Amino acid sequence: MVTDEFSDLRIKAVKMFIESGIKITDEEVEKIIVNDFELGDIAKEGAQILEWLNTDRVGVRLIALFPFQTLPEHFHRATVNEQGKEETIRVVSGTLYVYVPGEETITNGFIPEGQDNYYTARHEVMMKPSNQLTLKPGTLHWFQAGKDGAVIYTFTSQARDKNNIFTNPRTTKGCINDLE
Numbered sequence: 418m419v420t421d422e423f424s425d426l427r428i429k430a431v432k433m434f435i436e437s438g439i440k441i442t443d444e445e446v447e448k449i450i451v452n453d454f455e456l457g458d459i460a461k462e463g464a465q466i467l468e469w470l471n472t473d474r475v476g477v478r479l480i481a482l483f484p485f486q487t488l489p490e491h492f493h494r495a496t497v498n499e500q501g502k503e504e505t506i507r508v509v510s511g512t513l514y515v516y517v518p519g520e521e522t523i524t525n526g527f528i529p530e531g532q533d534n535y536y537t538a539r540h541e542v543m544m545k546p547s548n549q550l551t552l553k554p555g556t557l558h559w560f561q562a563g564k565d566g567a568v569i570y571t572f573t574s575q576a577r578d579k580n581n582i583f584t585n586p587r588t589t590k591g592c593i594n595d596l597e
Contacts, residue, residue, distance in 0.1 A: 430465035482562035501554025512563030
């Protein structure tokens with residue numbers, strides 16, 4: 418779905434990339450996906466994603482999250498033919514809170530209002546620029562930007578978005594490939 422709102426958000430994401438020191442081409446600007454994950458409130462739950470590379474073996478994405486914007490909880494499932502996607506997150510700018518299973522330690526971020534049932538991983542990992550974290554296949558996780566937003570890279574193996582499983586059942590097309 419392309420709307421004026423989504424076009425404005427794409428421009429805002431480009432500004433964040435540039436302010437982070439990342440140069441992108443005009444062609445790449447047009448490839449930025451503004452994704453509300455079919456949840457209807459992009460400011461609360463969504464992401465702006467530029468897919469730079471997606472082969473059978475590796476994927477590289479650049480993601481802008483606006484202040485307090487949340488990329489919904491999901492995991493990367495294994496299949497009969499694939500072991501699942503491993504994902505490394507590296508922060509370029511801003512603060513990113515990553516939530517994974519473990520002791521509940523949410524102190525800086527928050528679960529989007531009315532969405533408690535869909536955010537069950539509640540162990541908070543605070544990440545700043547140059548911090549990185551690798552998530553093994555099958556690890557339940559979600560991200561939330563801090564007050565200044567966040568720009569992050571994700572590096573993945575077996576980047577097949579059809580194997581991303583979101584906790585919220587309304588998110589049936591939460592993947593880049595499904596939106597194209």
